[in-house]
Amino acid sequence: MENENLNIKAIMESRRRSIEQSLRPISVAELKDFTDALFQYMDDPWYEMFLNVVDDPSNHIFYHAIVDDRIQLLYCREKEMAVWLIPGIGKGRLEPEQLRIVKEIVDARG
Numbered sequence: 001m002e003n004e005n006l007n008i009k010a011i012m013e014s015r016r017r018s019i020e021q022s023l024r025p026i027s028v029a030e031l032k033d034f035t036d037a038l039f040q041y042m043d044d045p046w047y048e049m050f051l052n053v054v055d056d057p058s059n060h061i062f063y064h065a066i067v068d069d070r071i072q073l074l075y076c077r078e079k080e081m082a083v084w085l086i087p088g089i090g091k092g093r094l095e096p097e098q099l100r101i102v103k104e105i106v107d108a109r110g
Contacts, residue, residue, distance in 0.1 A: 014068070015067050015068060015071075016101060016105075018065070018066070018067045018068060019065045019067055019073060019101075019102060019105055020105050022065045022066045022067070023063050023064070023065040023073075023075075023102075023105060023106070024063065024064060024065070025061050025062065025063055026062050026063065026064045027062075028054060028062065030064070031054050031062050031064075031074065032054055034074065034085075035050065035051075035054070038050065038085055038087075038091060046083075046091060050083075060076050060077075060078040060079060061076070061077060061078070062074065062075070062076050063075040063076070063077070063102075063106060065102075067084075070086055070087075071084055071085070071086055072084070072085050072086070072087070073085075073094075073102065075102050075106065077103065077106050077107075080099065080103070081093070081099075082094040082098070082099050082102050
């Protein structure tokens with residue numbers, strides 16, 4: 001296997017541009033449609049947390065972005081929560097630094 005020289009700064013800047021270009025508000029109905037893609041099993045430890053966010057009766061705005069053609073991002077500004085997912089492969093919460101970047105992008109849009 002050949003070693004790759006990864007430029008993490010360039011990768012992160014590219015992902016930031018992708019988020020800026022593709023980030024859009026989505027409805028709760030669209031967000032619920034992600035449930036099937038995200039959770040193949042009802043006992044997934046993330047399933048209950050996700051449903052608590054989606055089913056919250058508060059009037060929150062959710063955002064969706066596609067990063068690098070395979071990574072998807074779901075973000076809720078009011079809840080200060082974002083998750084990344086690669087359908088069929090994995091998912092997780094954004095780290096505080098990445099969460100800050102997404103928050104900045106949303107806040108810059110007003």
